[in-house]
Amino acid sequence: MQTFPVKTSSRDQIVEITSQIQSVVSQSGHGDAMVIVYVPHTTAGITINENADPDVVHDMLGQLDQMVPWHQPFYRHGEGNSASHVKASMMGSSVTVMVTDGRLVLGQWQGIYFCEFDGPRSRKVIVKVLPN
């Protein structure tokens, strides 16, 4: 198991971490494997989506904001970041990716993304490579 840090600079931010994951896979020396990428936070998530057009990330953040407003009259959570918790669960806290010939099996336009919903903060991502 390996951990690496992600530093975010705004409240909502989607950060590509594909190269960091590939590095962990490469260092593991396993050619055929499964890799689990896990975020141990309640107000951050992880997802796989398009890595070609940065407008996709912009539009995702905008749509999430529209679906989950920062203020709602029925929110009870005293910390005041209910929207962050909801968005984190919408994205999920892990992804599993196949590894073949030492490379992540991703589509041409896919990247692995850390999703910050209560930044800026110093976060961490946990990676486990399971050899086949």
Ligand code: ZN
């Ligand atoms: Zn909270």
